[in-house]
Every structure is written in structure tokens, then in C-alpha cells.
Amino acid sequence: MRDRASQLELARSKSGECACGNLRKAARAVTQVYDEVLRPTGLRVTQFGILGTTMAMEPVTVTRLADSTVTDRTTLTRNLKLLEKRGLIRVQMGNDRREREVTLTAQGREALASGLPLWQKAQTRVVQGLGEERWNALREGLSAVVSLARAT
Numbered sequence: 001m002r003d004r005a006s007q008l009e010l011a012r013s014k015s016g017e018c019a020c021g022n023l024r025k026a027a028r029a030v031t032q033v034y035d036e037v038l039r040p041t042g043l044r045v046t047q048f049g050i051l052g053t054t055m056a057m058e059p060v061t062v063t064r065l066a067d068s069t070v071t072d073r074t075t076l077t078r079n080l081k082l083l084e085k086r087g088l089i090r091v092q093m094g095n096d097r098r099e100r101e102v103t104l105t106a107q108g109r110e111a112l113a114s115g116l117p118l119w120q121k122a123q124t125r126v127v128q129g130l131g132e133e134r135w136n137a138l139r140e141g142l143s144a145v146v147s148l149a150r151a152t
Contacts, residue, residue, distance in 0.1 A: 004081055023145065030126060037122040041115040042086075048119060051104060051112045054089060059086070059101040063092055070146060 014026055015021070034045035041048070054060055060068075066076045079104065083089045088108035094101040104112070127135045 017048055019145075033126060034119070034122040037118050037125075038115060041111060041118060043111065043115060045119075045122075047079055047083055048112070048115055050083065051088060051108055054102050055104050055109070055112060058103045059094070060103075061099045062091070062100055063099065070149075101131070 007117075011039060031045055034048075038045055038048055043051070050065070053065060057064065057068065062073065062076065062080070065071075066073045069076065080089060080091055084091055086107075087105055088111050090103050090105055091100050093099075093101075130138065
């Protein structure tokens with residue numbers, strides 16, 4: 001029993017050091033900033049990001065899009081269905097019949113273009129709040145975290 005109590009005390013003392021917990025907390029906080037600013041578009045920042053990544057890579061397979069956005073396929077598929085229902089993307093059979101390809105519709109391009117100034121407002125708020133130097137260091141650090149996670 002004493003060993004269990006000491007493990008629980010250790011867990012309590014280390015709870016604020018958890019890399020995953022701290023990264024997720026920061027991600028939720030920043031997501032709230034972008035979602036609030038993007039609210040007039042009816043898009044969440046995750047959906048806005050999917051549109052932007054799709055445009056940059058299109059036509060893009062669902063697998064490549066999931067890999068690029070570091071999103072599991074189930075979550076991505078759920079978001080793609082919402083975007084397709086709104087007429088912002090088209091998902092169709094690719095050259096390889098086992099794969100589906102994603103492209104933006106004209107309405108999706110318009111949504112991305114009209115949301116960009118709002119996204120820029122949120123981006124500026126975050127970058128200025130951190131300061132350019134801290135933002136650049138954070139961006140490099142986050143990139144390293146993604147690489148580390150992919151290597152395991």
C-alpha cells in the first residue's frame with residue numbers, strides 16, 4: 001500500500017511536466033483563439049486547415065492528407081464529410097480505385113479566400129503575443145516534436 005501511495009504522490013508532483021498534457025493544453029487554447037476569430041465563416045480552424053492543405057496538395061488522397069495534417073483517418077473522414085456536405089470539397093475515386101482523392105470546389109476556394117483575412121488576424125494575435133523570436137523557436141520545437149512522434 002505504501003508503494004502505491006508513493007506512486008500516486010509522484011504522479012501528482014509530475015502532472016504538470018507531462019509533455020503530452022502541456023502540448024494538448026496549449027493546442028486547445030490556441031484552437032479557441034482561431035475558432036473564435038473564424039466563427040463568421042462557419043469553419044473551425046481544423047476545417048480551415050484541411051481546406052488549405054487540400055488546396056496546396058490537390059488532388060490529394062485521403063491517406064496523404066491524413067499524413068500531412070497528422071490526423072487519424074477516422075477523424076479526417078468525419079471532417080471531410082462535413083466539408084463535402086457544405087459543398088466545400090469533392091471526394092471521389094482516385095486512379096487507384098482503393099484510394100479517394102480530395103479536391104476543393106469553387107465554393108471551397110471562396111470559403112478559404114474569404115476566411116484568410118480572419119485567419120491572418122488570429123495568426124497575428126498569436127505571433128505578436130509570443131513575439132517573433134519565441135514564435136520561431138516554438139515552431140521549430142513543434143516541428144521536432146512531430147518528427148519525434150513519427151519516428152516512434
